[in-house]
Amino acid sequence: xxxxxxxxxxxxxxxxxxxxxxxxxxxGARNTFAAVDRVSLRIxxxxxxxxxxxxxxGKTTLAxxxxxxxxxxxxxxxxxxxxxxxxxxxxxxxxxxxxxxxxQDPYASLNPRMRVSQIVAEPLEIHEPALSRxxxxxxxxxxxxxxxxxxxxxxxxxxxxxxxxRQRIGIARALILRPRLVVADEPVSxxxxxxxxxxxxxxxxxxxxxxxxxxxxxxxxxxxxxVATRIAVMRAGAFVEVGDAxxxxxxxxxxxxxxxxxAVPELPQVTA
Amino acid sequence: MPxxxxxxxxxxxxPTSRGWVRPVHDVSLRIxxxxxxxxxxxxxxxxxxxxxxxxGLLPQGAKIRGEAWLNASASAASxxxxxxxxxxxxxxxxxxxxxxxxxxMTSLNPVxxxxxQVAEAIRAHDPHASRADxxxxxxxxxxxxxxxxxxxxxxxxxxxLSGGLRxxxxxxxxxxxxxxxxxxDEPTTALDVTVQKxxxxxxxxxxxxxxxxxxxxxxxxxxxxxVADRVAVMYTGRVVEHGPVREVLTRPQHPYTxxxxxxxxxxxxxxxxxxxxxxxxxxxxxxxxxxAPRCPWxxxxxxxAVPELRAVNADHSARCVLVGEAVQAxxxxxx
Numbered sequence: 001x002x003x004x005x006x007x008x009x010x011x012x013x014x015x016x017x018x019x020x021x022x023x024x025x026x027x028g029a030r031n032t033f034a035a036v037d038r039v040s041l042r043i044x045x046x047x048x049x050x051x052x053x054x055x056x057x058g059k060t061t062l063a064x065x066x067x068x069x070x071x072x073x074x075x076x077x078x079x080x081x082x083x084x085x086x087x088x089x090x091x092x093x094x095x096x097x098x099x100x101x102x103x104q105d106p107y108a109s110l111n112p113r114m115r116v117s118q119i120v121a122e123p124l125e126i127h128e129p130a131l132s133r134x135x136x137x138x139x140x141x142x143x144x145x146x147x148x149x150x151x152x153x154x155x156x157x158x159x160x161x162x163x164x165x166r167q168r169i170g171i172a173r174a175l176i177l178r179p180r181l182v183v184a185d186e187p188v189s190x191x192x193x194x195x196x197x198x199x200x201x202x203x204x205x206x207x208x209x210x211x212x213x214x215x216x217x218x219x220x221x222x223x224x225x226x227v228a229t230r231i232a233v234m235r236a237g238a239f240v241e242v243g244d245a246x247x248x249x250x251x252x253x254x255x256x257x258x259x260x261x262x263a264v265p266e267l268p269q270v271t272a
Numbered sequence: 273m274p275x276x277x278x279x280x281x282x283x284x285x286x287p288t289s290r291g292w293v294r295p296v297h298d299v300s301l302r303i304x305x306x307x308x309x310x311x312x313x314x315x316x317x318x319x320x321x322x323x324x325x326x327x328g329l330l331p332q333g334a335k336i337r338g339e340a341w342l343n344a345s346a347s348a349a350s351x352x353x354x355x356x357x358x359x360x361x362x363x364x365x366x367x368x369x370x371x372x373x374x375x376x377m378t379s380l381n382p383v384x385x386x387x388x389q390v391a392e393a394i395r396a397h398d399p400h401a402s403r404a405d406x407x408x409x410x411x412x413x414x415x416x417x418x419x420x421x422x423x424x425x426x427x428x429x430x431x432x433l434s435g436g437l438r439x440x441x442x443x444x445x446x447x448x449x450x451x452x453x454x455x456x457d458e459p460t461t462a463l464d465v466t467v468q469k470x471x472x473x474x475x476x477x478x479x480x481x482x483x484x485x486x487x488x489x490x491x492x493x494x495x496x497x498x499v500a501d502r503v504a505v506m507y508t509g510r511v512v513e514h515g516p517v518r519e520v521l522t523r524p525q526h527p528y529t530x531x532x533x534x535x536x537x538x539x540x541x542x543x544x545x546x547x548x549x550x551x552x553x554x555x556x557x558x559x560x561x562x563x564a565p566r567c568p569w570x571x572x573x574x575x576x577a578v579p580e581l582r583a584v585n586a587d588h589s590a591r592c593v594l595v596g597e598a599v600q601a602x603x604x605x606x607x
Contacts, residue, residue, distance in 0.1 A: 266498075
């Protein structure tokens with residue numbers, strides 16, 4: 001892969017946190033641990049790059065750093081040829097429209113006092129102030145329709161929706177600005193199996209339609225196996241294996257990848 | 273010999289602002305000693321409400337009908353859990369039926385040492401046990417759940433333990449008073465897969481060693497395939513399919529079971545088919561089969577009345593009008 005092809009490139013990202021003990025604990029490097037430890041990655045336009053790992057491995061910290069929602073201690077992030085880590089906060093705000101996030105918990109990530117059409121239209125107010133209110137509304141309705149929620153839902157409030165419908169609202173809000181990269185942090189883990197499968201199918205369709213690049217964060221290898229083109233296996237702040245999805249799933253090289261694969265409870269084949 | 277647990281036509285009704293609903297509707301199932309029944313369903317299927325009913329923990333205002341016979345000892349008579357009074361429940365909960373829940377952190381007391389909590393569970397059923405005896409039995413219970421260094425762990429608080437260890441502590445508490453039936457509600461859902469694997473292995477081992485009957489509630493068909501002997505699939509309060517686990521998972525008869533299997537992601541790439549539509553609200557169930565609106569094989573008669581559970585063979589049944597007909601042909605056509 002050449003540099004031109006990489007939509008997002010990170011080099012030697014690090015983030016250390018204080019280890020327990022609260023406000024009175026001893027400071028200094030010896031009492032910290034590396035949540036993310038010199039991680040480098042490249043994500044090509046159009047691919048679905050998945051980071052898989054167990055709780056506490058640093059995958060969410062890494063994803064948030066890539067969007068600069070958490071400041072890295074050191075390292076460099078280049079998005080679409082611009083160094084994100086060097087942007088001022090005003091420049092970063094403008095760049096953010098191209099980098100959106102879908103969260104795990106659709107219950108917690110939607111403002112309960114806003115109508116669904118307002119929730120979806122809100123990013124347009126910030127990033128496209130030239131649009132009229134009616135235009136914003138029309139764009140929000142169109143996006144809601146695209147994710148499977150027709151106009152009758154638009155005037156309702158988040159609490160009136162099921163988990164799957166709320167996740168659709170979250171996806172509509174993330175896509176309204178036509179971002180280039182969508183970071184999806186455990187997008188199906190709070191959902192029922194049948195609804196989670198609908199969401200994976202929807203994400204796959206939208207990727208085709210809008211030419212999206214995905215960074216998928218998940219603890220579940222079966223979920224990752226459905227949509228990823230490349231997989232990074234993360235443990236204790238570092239990638240232990242990165243590769244083509246097919247390769248990682250079929251010919252895992254690292255012992256930890258093998259252990260994760262072996263722990264997945266398997267379903268027998270349906271014969272009839 | 274009668275089954276350890278024999279549930280007959282159990283129905284739970286709950287009042288809502290939009291009328292009464294039945295989160296558990298005419299459910300019948302049996303669990304023999306040493307046997308694990310997997311109970312599978314998505315949110316709103318009624319699987320958790322069923323487990324609460326079996327532990328006498330239904331919410332205020334709930335009505336319960338039917339029978340649930342527990343036959344915990346060869347010497348004593350069976351008792352109908354549906355007819356138990358609150359005083360009688362104390363001996364049953366923990367003593368005859370143990371429970372393990374999804375999130376150990378919310379079930380453990382955060383300001384009490386782990387060993388003391390296990391000791392309390394033992395003392396609740398043996399109030400005259402001496403301190404030395406309690407201590408000995410606490411360590412034995414922790415050791416039985418493969419808690420490493422039980423003497424050290426017993427002195428710790430729940431937040432000092434990992435999620436997997438907390439679940440082991442929960443299991444040791446649930447089994448401390450020697451129940452014959454264990455109800456495990458999503459016991460591994462909050463755990464990492466590698467830890468889940470260890471906890472499932474532990475439960476399998478305890479089940480063998482103690483001849484435990486187990487009701488294992490989960491949404492994960494892969495987990496069911498691993499732990500259960502038989503499986504019951506629930507949808508909107510009713511059992512829609514019931515049979516030996518391997519047979520149900522490899523030759524599913526109910527369209528919902530088929531749909532769930534097809535929707536479950538596996539390590540095979542890009543091979544999942546979502547079930548269209550959403551689970552209907554219990555306040556808004558159709559008059560016929562509740563799955564009909566999402567079913568690719570829907571017929572006119574599906575909307576007329578709720579289908580009976582039909583026998584596929586002696587051990588396997590499904591609540592679908594297509595059972596015994598050319599389901600296979602339809603299934604192929606749809607693929």
